[in-house]
Amino acid sequence: MSLISLPFMLLVTASCVLYYLAPKQWRWCILLLANVIFYVAASQALIIFLIGSILSVYIGGLAINKQIKLQKATIKSLEKDQKKAYKAMMKKRKQLILIVVLAINIGILCYLKYYGFFAGNLNAINALLHVNVNIAVKKFVLPLGISYYTLMAISYMVDVYRGKYEASPQLGKVALYLSFFPQMTEGPISRFDQLADQLYAGNEFDIIKFKSGLYLILWGLFKKLVIADRAALYVNPVFSGMHGGFTAFLAVALYTLQIYAEFSGAMDIVRGIGYLFGVHMEKNFEQPFFSKSIAEFWRRWHRTLGTWLKDYVFYSISLSKMNMNLNRSVKKHMKGNFGRFILSAFPLFFVWFFNGFWHGASWKYIVYGLYYYLIMMMGLLLAPVFTKIKDTWHLHEQRKGYRLFCILRTVLIVFGGMLIFRAHSLDDALQMLLRIFTMQETDILAHGLTLVDFGILIWGLVLMFIIAGLKERRVNLFALFDQKSLLLRYGIILIIGVSIIVFGIYGHGYQASDFIYGEF
Structure with missing residues (x-):
């Protein structure tokens, strides 16, 4: 069901009429019903994957909530030397919950969208190495919007883990956030704290909006x-x-x-x-x-994907132990622009690799992402040269x-x-x-x-x-x-x-x- 098809427009019209006719406290149910109708019409039985994603992040978020509350209640009664060990233990528990939920969601996406890509490349490697193993290359029908709602599910879990907000105890709010039917086809990639309350509140009719x-x-x-x-x-x-x-x-x-x-x-x-x-x-x-500049272009183009990659890939890798060790080594042995170049190159590689790979299971999409990575890295490396040229030629x-x-x-x-x-x-x-x-x-x-x-x-x-x-x-x-x-x-x-x-x-x-x- 396309955004510009007649059935979709009829669904929007009917949903809008029913939404404002319904009592305020039940308006979110109209949206949820529209989501179900849209998704069943578009993907039929494949809705099971969306339901699985909704339930996994809902349960996982509540489980992390429980650990956070337990930690706050318990840590007050501990001695100073016990608090550090207890915090480390609780952090591992929360990390385990996060890893399990992310593994479920990312695993489903990778299996359905990228299985054929990995199988085909493994077969090519086996042929080069003269290994007589051939993996069946399968292509699956993808659930509508899986690339979008999976990123939204990841952002929800990571934000709850980081303590940005508490996980919602309302399953309906989580379900509405992940399944809002207009954004299922092409995004945008929304955040829970920006969207969920608006969907769940039951908004009054606003003629200007x-x-x-x-x-x-x-x-x-x-x-x-x-x-x-x-x-x-x-x-x-x-x-x-x-x-x-x-x-x-x-x-x-x-x-x-x-x-x-x-x-x-x-x-x-x-x-x-x-x-x-x-x-x-x-x-x-x-x-x-x-x-x-290309950096500015990508701040303006597909902005919700760009900010998602910055918040959940760039910062995650930048703050990782491996990257922190690299930072210390670079700052010790390299100075100036080249040092800054090295510090940016490692986390940005993953940002642009995932940008390309998210678009599709093909080497051309990976090269597409790395094309922009190389241009940005060259721009950063040659920045002093460009500055000197601009100063020489009085280019403002x-x-x-x-x-x-x-x-x-x-x-x-x-x-x-x-x-x-x-x-x-x-x-x-x-x-x-x-x-x-x-x-x-x-x-x-x-x-x-x-x-x-x-x-x-x-x-x-x-x-x-x-x-x-x-x-x-x-x-x-x-x-x-x-x-x-x-x-x-x-x-x-x-x-x-x-x-x-x-x-x-x-x-x-x-x-x-x-x-x-x-x-x-």
Whole structure:
């Protein structure tokens, strides 16, 4: 059941009506029922994995709570020399609970999503070593949203373990948090302390949030159906063929814009649906194409994944005993920029490795993550050289020309990453990159889009970037829109709505419901 399918929209409408008709204390039950209907319709019996995840983190969280309360009650009666040993013992107990719950959730994800990848690579290693062992390569149907709700389950357990908040004694609250139906397909990757209370509270009807939600949904549909799916008509055949020159470069550029329009459009729809129920969800995008560096780009692109990796991978590895020992050694023997480079290189490797591997069970996704890792590490290592060049040439970041250069440089680097991401394999990505520097083809109208299609696509992209530019200038678009006359507002809404109906790519023989990030 896609975010833009008619059954999904009917489910949202019915749920919204029932939500505000129900007594406040029972509104969370309406959401939970909608979650069940959505998930059963989308994944049927595979809902058992979601239920298992919900129960494991609920029970595991309460078990850690119990240990924390026991420790607080007992430690007061102990002598000073006994307290240290008792704390160490209780820490091991909590760690054991955490490890068991994480092993259940990560184990299920790895088995279902990555079994085929590991089996195939082990078979390749065995063949190289002339070991006569062949593991059956199986491919499983993945439960909808498993890559997303598993990360949310991990964050819940780790936060409870770290003492950020107590585990919830309410199973319904945990279930709502992990299964909120709009975010199951593509995220965002929410945190329990940000989302759970909003879902469980039974929110009052808020006309401002409701209108904002409808605007976001409409805008998300425009970006998906008018921009992203039209770009796909050009991108798909070019990436499937042996094209080069400007044709190939344009396909890479359009794919980058396609995935942005589609993924950010999906997030607009999800956040818009959240607003219909009075629920505020985290932004996943913050005008990434205005970034002046790759590090800034990734702070603006898929933000909830980035902050998740920072909080639960980067900090976990940075504070590990092995990394602390490395830090002490580096600080003792290495000084200056190279020392800082070494200190960052170790934990950031795992961040970018997991970033790539989370996206899919393929070496191309691992290389995709490490591509950005290498660029960031080179930037950090060569930072003194870049600073010297800027000082010599009097290049200041406030100057518009230099800012524009940095933005264009960042966009070209992102094109390289998106080429790896979209290509069918690493070999295809390399071949297409090499063909870009040839002049094999120049007829861009021979690959799925007419001149009229290109005109509509350019119009949509210009509109999208105008709105992004206003957001970048911190313009409150909702407030600005509501200040306009009723005639102008309804005129704009009508234009967007008619554009979706007339220019949207959908209909018989075309599955407009396939979202790129729905695969992950």
